[in-house]
Amino acid sequence: EDQVTQSPEALRLQEGESSSLNCSYTVSGLRGLFWYRQDPGKGPEFLFTLYSAGEEKEKERLKATLTKKESFLHITAPKPEDSATYLCAVQTNSGYALNFGKGTSLLVTP
């Protein structure tokens, strides 16, 4: 059975304190791994799609990387506006659905 596990569940950082969020996955045939950001009361906002091990993508203070077993979302020098829940999801070759993890709730304090 496909599984997506995100850690930690919650993370509190000081402004400027870099860190990484983890997404471990077990799937049969990865088509793509997706990262989203979700603010309270809103829908997920697309960040990145990664397709193959070794791939990296960057956007402002965020950088996503992918291996055969896990993905990391690195946050460099975060700001309070980066506070949100970060969701990881996988899509397999056998279907169309995104299988989401439960997310990491990030709080960045000034």
Add this chain to the structure above:
Amino acid sequence: NAGVMQNPRHLVRRRGQEARLRCSPMKGHSHVYWYRQLPEEGLKFMVYLQKENIIDESGMPKERFSAEFPKEGPSILRIQQVVRGDSAAYFCASSSAQGDGYTFGSGTRLTVV
């Protein structure tokens, strides 16, 4: 350039009533997906539709739930005879092609009282 539009944003229904949730995809998108987010749980896939076709409904409960995406108009997620366990946030997403990064709407928060 409006994004994915969902309405209503909040919906309150009494047990046994029907709930209709609407989703208009982004302009140019012909693929629509519905997801449900229960409290303390992750987003769960429900159904994938293209115009006038249900492609994958493997995540839909077998009873009381149905979805459509007609040739004209928004996609509709319909829940008949709602129960308290149906209370959740329902999100619609759209894409221009299967497998592209989806764009999500802001969701409909259904409360069954």
